[in-house]
Amino acid sequence: MNRRIVIGLFSFFFALSSIQANDTVFVSGGVQHDGLLDWTPVMYHSNSYADIDLHWQTERGTFRELRAKTRLEMNQWPMPGYEADFAGHGIGHLSVAAAFTWGEITVGDVYGQFGSGLILNLYEDRALGIDGALRGAKIAVEPYKGIRLTALGGKQRRYWDCYKDQAWGWNYTQNAAMGADMEIAIEQWSERMREKDISLSFGGSYVSKYEAEDTIIGFYVDHWHAPGMYRYRVPRWVGAGDVRTQLRVKGFSVLAEYAVKANDPSAENEYNYRLGHAALLSAGYSQKGLSVLVQAKYSDNMSFRSERQRVGLAGRLNHLPAFAYQHTYALAALYPYATQYGDEELAFQGEIRYTAPRKSAFGGKYGTTIQLCASHVRRPFMNEQAESYTDVHVELNKRLSKQWWLNAMLMYQAYNQHVVEGHGGMIRSGIAILDARYQVNNDIGMRAELQYLYSPHHEGQWCFALYELTLFHHWTLSGQWMYNIGFAPDATNAHYYTAGLTFNYGAHRANIGYTKTREGFNCSGGICRYIPQMKGVCVNYSFTF
């Protein structure tokens, strides 16, 4: 392996040595460090990443750019809440991409998404410790106007394996995954459609994974109550297909997508042999200042992984983001929903957004935006336990004067804790949020949030307050406090708080503070991971160049 890497790097440098005067060569990259100093017991947890990219841009024939990327990861003692095998260090990513006018070829660690990601979405999300790259190759080409073809294949990354004979710290599954996708944009062939602002596209993809058969034993009790066991016959190859179409006529847009997955008994679906299905329908209309969107999704048994025995965040080939609004206000995000991959799920979402123009009756001097959003996730049967999640919220955003901005939100939320976390029951809550910003002058700005949550079903009432003071564009002092008001029988009376100082200068961002946060789910992009309660001095630094 090392020899191949050395040869690869050497070839890259060899290519670089033929650079001409009008070519451009530059290095870009980034550094990220998140740390927590905990003193019970004394321990410094940290996640650190350093990315370096080398770009060579040229114009020779159809060739445009050669891009080499590497990433060093230092996560020996990671921040709390990550999966056990997340800890490790080494070069987490290495790839070389060549871009042409007709497409791009990438060798090394590759990412990709087909359609809406129902059968393939390989991505990186550091906040959650996800890196679904395939070590292999990817080619994306546009052989003819309006036709896009993508093919990729390789072995999927699975955290680290520093302690075995792996000099670079990589750990990959021994299984292969590969796929191809085609998208046709019809309007590219019809000038009349383009003139009338109509576009129509069709797409299809197929993904297959290979895993050697392993011994998985099931147990049963027969009619005479005698225990017995059997061995599952698991398929080595599992395929999945996806078809989709999208039509846009001026402001209207409709998308329909359907995916099916072959028999794929896995730990996540409790070794059942049913086919997996997913369907997505999205319809919207928008014009300047007004938009309406309605979406529906059905998914059943759509867990698609490169390893059948793996559960948790690593080793997923597809990605179904939660069909619910991702909130960033603290109390609105107290009970976040995450897609249940192994189960049957039916979900609906809708939103209306209207911006009243400046100097109108409702818009006032600076304009006003109002939006109403709703989402509902359920299992497709009718009883009290069927509802998994509901969220209805209305939000108003208004600039009141030259110095004042206001954002207000009212929300109703129902969260089935049993479905998401495996314990508890339905938690219904009402939430009110006020977010105001005041710009004193060009150098001093401040922002404050007040939030209140009431739930008769779990821990009663919560309140939250935040204050941020920004000085001279570079310094931000912030403090936030969250308190569980102790009137309900199961109220905890717990206080959680964070106070910190952030220094921001161009691409540098440094933050130091003291934090005590609540245990719960940290969600990003609709996937959630459990974070234990943590307390200590937090340090963050990031820089991009």
Add this chain to the structure above:
Amino acid sequence: MKKRIVICLLMLVWSLGMQAGLPAVTLQDMNGKSVNVASLAQSGKPIVIAFFATWCKPCMRELKAIDELYADWQDETGVTVYLVSIDQGQDIHKVKPLVDGNGWEFPVLLDPNGTLKRAMNVQNVPHLFVVNSKGEIVYNHTGYSAGDETEIRKYLR
């Protein structure tokens, strides 16, 4: 051969001092049309690339603030602000309603798989890059605090 290696290493050291530009990554706009990001910088006028997500509140604050100044910036410098959405899965269909619903007139590129995000080493949103009229990245900034938009204006030339 050794000479070539030495040349390569010298090139590498020299390239560290070179001003970074935009990578030749191809993304789709909201109408499904392919756009090569490197070609955006060839207009001879400054551009801004603003990474955002539909769920990101600081991004909304930043984009609203830029929107209020955009007409003036365009008159003064001819700048175009491109938004790059990092929304995933079905959420990419929320981008057009969000942009239109807010009445913004920025061109938008979709980066659902994070291809441009990785190529430009963006770790968190909002993250914004200013590219000058020569195609060089002269300023990049992560996060948004009230008043940051005035800093951007200084680099638009």
